[in-house]
Amino acid sequence: MIVQRMTVNVKQNRTQELLEFLKEDRKKGGYNYRLYQSNLGTFDQISIELEFENLAAHEKFWTDWNALPDTPAFFEKWNELTRSGGTNEIWWLVE
Numbered sequence: 001m002i003v004q005r006m007t008v009n010v011k012q013n014r015t016q017e018l019l020e021f022l023k024e025d026r027k028k029g030g031y032n033y034r035l036y037q038s039n040l041g042t043f044d045q046i047s048i049e050l051e052f053e054n055l056a057a058h059e060k061f062w063t064d065w066n067a068l069p070d071t072p073a074f075f076e077k078w079n080e081l082t083r084s085g086g087t088n089e090i091w092w093l094v095e
Contacts, residue, residue, distance in 0.1 A: 001051060001052070001053060001054075001092075001093040001095075002051070002052050002053075002054065002055065002058060002090055002091065002092055002093060003049055003050070003051050003052075003090070003091045003093055004049070004050045004051075004052065004058060004088070004089070004090055004091075005047055005048070005049045005087075005088075005089045005091060006047065006048045006049075006086065006087065006088045006089075007045055007046075007047045007086045007087045008045065008046050008047070008048065008082055008086045009044060009045055009082060009083045009084065009085045009086045010044045010045060010046060010081060010082055010083070011044070011081060011082065011083050012044055014044075014081045015037065015044055015045075015046060017081060018046060018081040018082065019035060019037060019046060021077055021078075021081065022035055022046075022048070023035070025074065028070075030065070031050065031061065031065075033048055033049060033050045034048070034049040034050075035047070035048060035049075036048075036049065045086070051093070055090075058090070
């Protein structure tokens with residue numbers, strides 16, 4: 001099992017808007033992911049966490065997701081709410 005964790009920098013005062021946008025996106029189905037909002041530490045950041053059985057499943061998910069007709073509109077809103085930087089990590093889940 002692997003976990004993809006993305007830490008995203010959010011434009012100032014737009015964190016709640018981004019979280020609501022992602023909660024709505026998550027309702028569309030296809031894949032469930034966890035959202036984290038910083039309580040202490042860096043402001044204007046969120047983390048998104050997805051789990052996959054293996055790297056092949058990860059690759060397939062993102063290939064399929066990028067091919068969806070809604071993806072360009074998603075990125076348009078995403079780019080409106082986020083700023084550059086952050087991280088995109090893959091972790092092995094140790095049980």
